[in-house]
Amino acid sequence: MPSLHLEGVSKHFGGLKAVDDITMVVPPGEITGLIGPNGAGKSTVVNMISGVLSLTHGDIRLDGTSIATDRSDIVARRGVSRTFQNIRLLPEATVLENVLIGFHRREHAGVVANLLGLPAALREDRAFRERAHSLLDRFGLDEYADTEAGNLAYGHQRRVEMARAIASEPDIVLLDEPVAGMNDVESDELATIFRELANSGMGLLLIEHNVGFVTRLCKQVYVLDSGRMIASGDPHEVTRDPKVVAAYIGTSKH
């Protein structure tokens, strides 16, 4: 399973260095954390990895191959998938249909075969539906398979987004604040799923405000503040680092 490397990555918006020369690794089979106060640059990092934003400097490599200039659909096809901080489901499509969209990367039968309804496409469709149901089951959503996604409670919508993100069996998945707005029971359930995904070999990058959640789950954590990487390493040590404490209570010098 490949790992993801960010090397000297920067993003400038005019004079603002939203991300400034950061280097980090997301290894396979592990949950890696990316934390930092509001405006630190976390979403900008995710947007650069996933091909939504271009880089000002630096390189992003997946298994040694640069993906830094790839468009977002290519990045997804190469095996890097993501969820969004603000849920992006098709609200009028059913939960099952939303998850089926996630299989796009693995579609082999081809667009023409699909349009003509040829047997290979039909078989693939059946296989995808079965897998989508088992994913929904894993996320405790199967009873909602035929419900319009927009009618689900917020916490359930977030789960649908995660099911869709892992439907393509990505090598790396970027989770942008997955437990925001969830209670402890819901976040514990997700923590179990995240551990299972990592145990299956997937590399997870967890972007979170909830430092306790990150500390419990991650082997390695990176801390951003005003675009700079101010600490990285074991989460228990990093969260005691005076620079990190200062950044979180807003006393860091910029």
Ligand SMILES: Nc1ncnc2c1ncn2[C@@H]1O[C@H](COP(=O)(O)OP(=O)(O)OP(=O)(O)O)[C@@H](O)[C@H]1O
């Ligand atoms: N498209 C943009 N144009 C100009 N500035 C931007 C743009 N996107 C982000 N920024 C700025 O870059 C900085 C980093 O923002 P970013 O959203 O990456 O932070 P964050 O750590 O994800 O914050 P939060 O935790 O609040 O989501 C902020 O100062 C933000 O205002």
